[in-house]
Amino acid sequence: MNTHSALPPAGLVQPTPPTLDAAEAEAVAFDGFGVRGVAHALGSHQDRNFLLRTESGRLLLKVANPGTTAEELEAQSAAAARVADVTGIRAPLSRPRQDGSTVHTFHEGGRPDGRTLNARLLEYVDGTPLAGAGHLSRPNTRAIGSLAAQVDIALAELDHPGLERVHQWDLRRAPQVLDALLPFVRDAALRGRLLVAAESAWAHVQRVESRLPVQPIHGDLTDDNLVSDDPAGRRPDGVIDFGDLNRSWRVAEPAITVSSLLHHAGGGIQTALPALAAYAAASPLSHDEAEALWPLVVLRGAVLIASAHHVLATDPGNGYAAENLTHETAIFERATALPLEVATALVIDATGHERPLLVMPEAGPLIPALAPADIAVLDFSASSEALAGGVWLDAEAETRIAVEALASGARATLTRFAEPRLTRSRPLDPAEPENAVLGVELTFAAPQQLVAPWPGVADVSPDGVELRGGGLLLRLEGAEAVVDPGTAVEAGDPVGVADGALALRVQRADATTVWATRPALVAAWRALVADPTDLLLGRAPSPTAAPADELLRRRDRAFARVQEHYFDEPPVIVRGWKQYLIDADARVYLDVLNNVSAIGHAHPRVASAVGRQLRTLNTNSRFNYPAVVEFSERLSALLPDELDSVFLVNSGSEAVELALRLARAATDREDVLTMREAYHGWTGLADAVSTSLADNPHALSTRPGWVHTVDAPNSYRGTHRGADAGAYALDAVAEVHRLAAEGTPVGAVIAETFYGNAGGIPLPDGYLASVYAAVRAHGGVTIADEVQVGYGRLGQWFWGFEQQEVVPDIVAVAKAMGNGHPLGAVITSRAIAERFRTQGYFFSSAGGSPVSCVVGLTVLDVLRDERLQENAATVGAHLARRLRELGDRHPLVGAVHGSGLYLGLEFVRDREALEPATEETRAICERLRELGVIVQPTSDRQCVLKIKPPLCLTIADADAFVERLDEVLTSGW
Numbered sequence: 001m002n003t004h005s006a007l008p009p010a011g012l013v014q015p016t017p018p019t020l021d022a023a024e025a026e027a028v029a030f031d032g033f034g035v036r037g038v039a040h041a042l043g044s045h046q047d048r049n050f051l052l053r054t055e056s057g058r059l060l061l062k063v064a065n066p067g068t069t070a071e072e073l074e075a076q077s078a079a080a081a082r083v084a085d086v087t088g089i090r091a092p093l094s095r096p097r098q099d100g101s102t103v104h105t106f107h108e109g110g111r112p113d114g115r116t117l118n119a120r121l122l123e124y125v126d127g128t129p130l131a132g133a134g135h136l137s138r139p140n141t142r143a144i145g146s147l148a149a150q151v152d153i154a155l156a157e158l159d160h161p162g163l164e165r166v167h168q169w170d171l172r173r174a175p176q177v178l179d180a181l182l183p184f185v186r187d188a189a190l191r192g193r194l195l196v197a198a199e200s201a202w203a204h205v206q207r208v209e210s211r212l213p214v215q216p217i218h219g220d221l222t223d224d225n226l227v228s229d230d231p232a233g234r235r236p237d238g239v240i241d242f243g244d245l246n247r248s249w250r251v252a253e254p255a256i257t258v259s260s261l262l263h264h265a266g267g268g269i270q271t272a273l274p275a276l277a278a279y280a281a282a283s284p285l286s287h288d289e290a291e292a293l294w295p296l297v298v299l300r301g302a303v304l305i306a307s308a309h310h311v312l313a314t315d316p317g318n319g320y321a322a323e324n325l326t327h328e329t330a331i332f333e334r335a336t337a338l339p340l341e342v343a344t345a346l347v348i349d350a351t352g353h354e355r356p357l358l359v360m361p362e363a364g365p366l367i368p369a370l371a372p373a374d375i376a377v378l379d380f381s382a383s384s385e386a387l388a389g390g391v392w393l394d395a396e397a398e399t400r401i402a403v404e405a406l407a408s409g410a411r412a413t414l415t416r417f418a419e420p421r422l423t424r425s426r427p428l429d430p431a432e433p434e435n436a437v438l439g440v441e442l443t444f445a446a447p448q449q450l451v452a453p454w455p456g457v458a459d460v461s462p463d464g465v466e467l468r469g470g471g472l473l474l475r476l477e478g479a480e481a482v483v484d485p486g487t488a489v490e491a492g493d494p495v496g497v498a499d500g501a502l503a504l505r506v507q508r509a510d511a512t513t514v515w516a517t518r519p520a521l522v523a524a525w526r527a528l529v530a531d532p533t534d535l536l537l538g539r540a541p542s543p544t545a546a547p548a549d550e551l552l553r554r555r556d557r558a559f560a561r562v563q564e565h566y567f568d569e570p571p572v573i574v575r576g577w578k579q580y581l582i583d584a585d586a587r588v589y590l591d592v593l594n595n596v597s598a599i600g601h602a603h604p605r606v607a608s609a610v611g612r613q614l615r616t617l618n619t620n621s622r623f624n625y626p627a628v629v630e631f632s633e634r635l636s637a638l639l640p641d642e643l644d645s646v647f648l649v650n651s652g653s654e655a656v657e658l659a660l661r662l663a664r665a666a667t668d669r670e671d672v673l674t675m676r677e678a679y680h681g682w683t684g685l686a687d688a689v690s691t692s693l694a695d696n697p698h699a700l701s702t703r704p705g706w707v708h709t710v711d712a713p714n715s716y717r718g719t720h721r722g723a724d725a726g727a728y729a730l731d732a733v734a735e736v737h738r739l740a741a742e743g744t745p746v747g748a749v750i751a752e753t754f755y756g757n758a759g760g761i762p763l764p765d766g767y768l769a770s771v772y773a774a775v776r777a778h779g780g781v782t783i784a785d786e787v788q789v790g791y792g793r794l795g796q797w798f799w800g801f802e803q804q805e806v807v808p809d810i811v812a813v814a815k816a817m818g819n820g821h822p823l824g825a826v827i828t829s830r831a832i833a834e835r836f837r838t839q840g841y842f843f844s845s846a847g848g849s850p851v852s853c854v855v856g857l858t859v860l861d862v863l864r865d866e867r868l869q870e871n872a873a874t875v876g877a878h879l880a881r882r883l884r885e886l887g888d889r890h891p892l893v894g895a896v897h898g899s900g901l902y903l904g905l906e907f908v909r910d911r912e913a914l915e916p917a918t919e920e921t922r923a924i925c926e927r928l929r930e931l932g933v934i935v936q937p938t939s940d941r942q943c944v945l946k947i948k949p950p951l952c953l954t955i956a957d958a959d960a961f962v963e964r965l966d967e968v969l970t971s972g973w
Helices: 022-033 070-087 138-155 171-184 188-206 252-261 269-282 287-314 319-335 340-350 385-393 397-407 519-525 548-558 604-614 626-637 652-667 684-688 722-741 767-777 830-839 850-865 868-886 918-930 955-971
Strands: 038-042 048-054 057-063 104-107 116-123 214-217 226-228 246-249 375-377 412-414 440-444 448-451 456-461 464-469 472-477 487-489 494-498 501-508 573-577 580-583 588-591 645-649 672-675 707-710 748-752 781-785 810-813 824-828 893-899 902-907 936-938 944-947
Touching: 022 038, 022 048, 022 057, 022 104, 022 116, 070 116, 070 138, 138 214, 138 252, 138 269, 171 188, 171 246, 171 252, 171 287, 188 287, 188 340, 246 287, 252 269, 252 287, 252 319, 269 340, 287 319, 287 340, 340 519, 385 397, 397 412, 397 440, 456 472, 464 494, 472 494, 588 955, 604 850, 626 645, 626 824, 626 850, 645 652, 645 830, 652 684, 652 748, 652 781, 652 810, 652 824, 652 830, 672 722, 707 722, 722 767, 748 767, 767 781, 850 868, 868 893, 868 902, 868 955, 902 918, 918 936, 918 944, 918 955
Parallel strands: 375 412, 672 707, 672 748, 748 781, 781 810
Antiparallel strands: 038 048, 048 057, 057 116, 104 116, 214 246, 412 440, 440 501, 448 494, 456 464, 456 487, 464 472, 472 501, 573 580, 580 588, 645 824, 810 824, 893 902, 902 944, 936 944
């Protein structure tokens, strides 16, 4: 960089690596340490490493670069021992020689004139390196930061003469290293970019370098040197290769660690921030260190690329360096993706300090002729009433809404500064939308004069008018200038005229900014951009919505925690539309989970019908009104003729509860037969017959004596599999007969008609026919739980019991009936319904209310008119086929269960043993959420993706889901 020559390049550029083959390595291990073994070469940037297999296990022979002294290697041995002793983190402990030293010195090639080389024999640290381009989850990223802090805390008290060294990986020497190595970068454009970025970064570091603490650091705590012994994830628990150990700035450690995270799938500064936050939580960083951290990341990226080019020029056969250059280039590109000020603001916030904020000076109005009351503030947020009914998908929505506001009498319209705009988001985008505008936009009913809000120099730009003053740049895009270029103006002097539309932004005069960014970056961009709203309204902007983490804390304080939420860091969902969910940042998610909203979120026909009915009448079903009659008739008509009596309730749990009470009244018996791994609800009786361990780990051991269970008829992983699955029916029938013989005949059998809670697995053919017949032979009745599966979700069948070719005595249904409105039903025969009168009368305040009945009728209309059952069959078949194709490439895919849009994708660690991939499934769901897909695990083993989307899912949606899932299975989770 030609401006920093306090230290000469000598000592900063390592010599070429040692030259020795496996046979020579075996000789070094025996001569130096008395150990025999078979050596296998491993990759290295500047050393030579060999895996040594011995009779007692594996060791690592590390032959250091000739530029590394024996004293420095002894320091590395001491550092590894200290880290292991103080923290318990696994580290490569050195095998001592007979004289107690850990270093064996020899001559390269065995020649007296060969270069002097030093070797150590290290304990091999088992585990999988975190290296490669695979995705790193947020928990694992946090674990990496925490581990780095533990290592630095342990090394802080280490004292050894070998720590005082000069080498190229000490970021304090970055300018000199780059002066020496940049000439080896032959690509002039790349060399220029590296130089410009490095000079800017170093200038930022120089501002605080005198205040940066110095201590011993590992110096290379990167993904290459962190290993995990966790078979299910990538949680680091071991550190290897202390070869870059030295005394340096403490903050260089997290900077180096974070740089190595950037090249991973989906990597960037935002994905690296959890590591910084975790590091700072364990070992707090000063504000000066936070200021220096991201510039050091940029310098690290530049040195990595320059060093790789140097190695390839001097050691052309170094495949390790050539392979690493790809991800080292990605590190630099992602490190420089944001201006240093913005990246630093993110770091400052993540490390617990107050972010910088650009503010405007005292200012007058920009448009004196407009009073705040003349200006209509537009709402393009995810919860805006103006965007209901899918209006946000219209490319001209913003313009049309502004025109409507002007037509209603406003003299101007104004957008909100940095508001995440739903109008700028689109479905099926795997990335967070850049929908937060770092400025405001106005439209006018008539031309308006613009004046300088503060003193400065007015200029004319290709886009309009600019005003520079007080270190700020005011940009008035779309304005026509009324001053000559370079005119000095005072506050209140005219500078331009706006006619039609104006885009307005305020930024630091020397900064390069963007017009729109991701919502998560807005606060950081405020270091360079100010909110100009005061220039128009004369008041502070309206407060923004509560952040997601604050809302979650409030939820935990007021909302009983046993009511769990999806995802570790759940988004704040504020809107739904069709098969999409939208969060407060206006990010659009594909909803693959929500079987409650069967006909799609916020269906306009349902909303209209509910609003109309609420304005007309809503009361209880003991009054006589048309809707309850019509809905009961329509519902009964969808079932076999003998099921002609309808009860209306509020939920699936209530429907199951009532179904069981009907069975008791009909048979005068309490005993019930149910299947294991089933969930039927949370009310008293419904919970009693629920056996899912995922919902209640103590389910089987706490069932009352009148509940009798049989094996889950799981043809994929149960007792009877594949062609032998028919044996489940024989076992269940035998249990029915056994109970009758012992004097406790069951009064009812209750079963999901398609095994949903276990993952969308169909019951074996003929299963319910056999079980129903056995129960009825002993005077019992049969209950079909259609709460999840009913209403056409299976595609081929409207009801699950149709797939089994049976007719139950009682049907319980809910979920899809109300499309999110609390509505459930029980349908049975007239005889069973009348028998229930012996238990007293039945009444539900909201079940069967006019509003509920209108909702139910509208849902049935939409199912019919939009042919959603047919859509479930078509799209479901396509989706199932695409999911099965994933199994050809990804061994984790065990099976695809289900029918229509009632599917389950089961993940296993071994397709023979069927070991459930529980942790992987949970992590996959978290990663899919990051890519814009909402899905969750199901089954007692929580290893099945529950795929039950709104029935309006399209082929394009299905393909997008599979593509996102393929990406996760390929790049990791």
